[in-house]
Amino acid sequence: MTDWMIWFAVACVLVVLEMATGTFYLLMIAIGTAAGGLAALGGMGVPEQCLIAAAVAALATFALRRSKFGRPDHTDAASDPNVNLDIGQALEVAEWQQINANSYTARVMYRGALWDVALAEGESPLPGKFIIREVQGSRLIVRNSDATAHAQ
Incomplete structure (x- = not known):
């Protein structure tokens, strides 16, 4: 088996592994190994093939990291309506209990169960819809x- 065949076989294995994992980083390394295979087809020696494969894989990985696909999404699940379907839903609060100077809590029936409710900072502790x-x-x-904010 010649050098270029080995490079392309490794690239194919990496692409298959990439499909199993779903991260694009193995694909970037597969691009590097394919570049090593092209260098082998061009008649370069093994050290040059390895350097080209490593350089292309590093550049592709760097480019992926800088793109929108390589950056993890840093949303807070506690306040993300795509994660928690309760975000944005309305409920009625009949009475607030003052805990300290600017902290209020209540117990309300929501989705068939009693929940503890805390008033967000800077909001008005009036009974009504929240x-x-x-x-x-x-x-x-x-x-x-x-409606509750305008009732002040």
């Missing part, structure tokens, strides 16, 4: 709905 802004464990953090 929107869930965040879920912290079994506690709902709510903000005033437009």
Whole structure:
């Protein structure tokens, strides 16, 4: 088996492994090994093939990392409506209990169960309709709905 065949066989194996994992990093290394195979087809020696494969793989990995596909999404699951479907839902609070100077809690019936509710900072502790802004464990953090905020 010649050098270029080995390079392309390794590239094919890496592409198959990439399909199994779903990260694009193995694909970038496969591109590097394919470049090593092209260098072998061009008649370069083994050290040059390895240097080209490593350089292309490193550049492809760097380019992937700088793209939108390589950056992890740093959203907070507690306040992301795509993760938690309770975010943005409305509920009624009849009465607030003051904990300290600017901290209020309540117990409300939501989805057939009693939940602890905390008022988000800077919101008005008036009875009425509230929107869930965040879920912290079994506690709902709510903000005033437009109707409650205007009732002041």
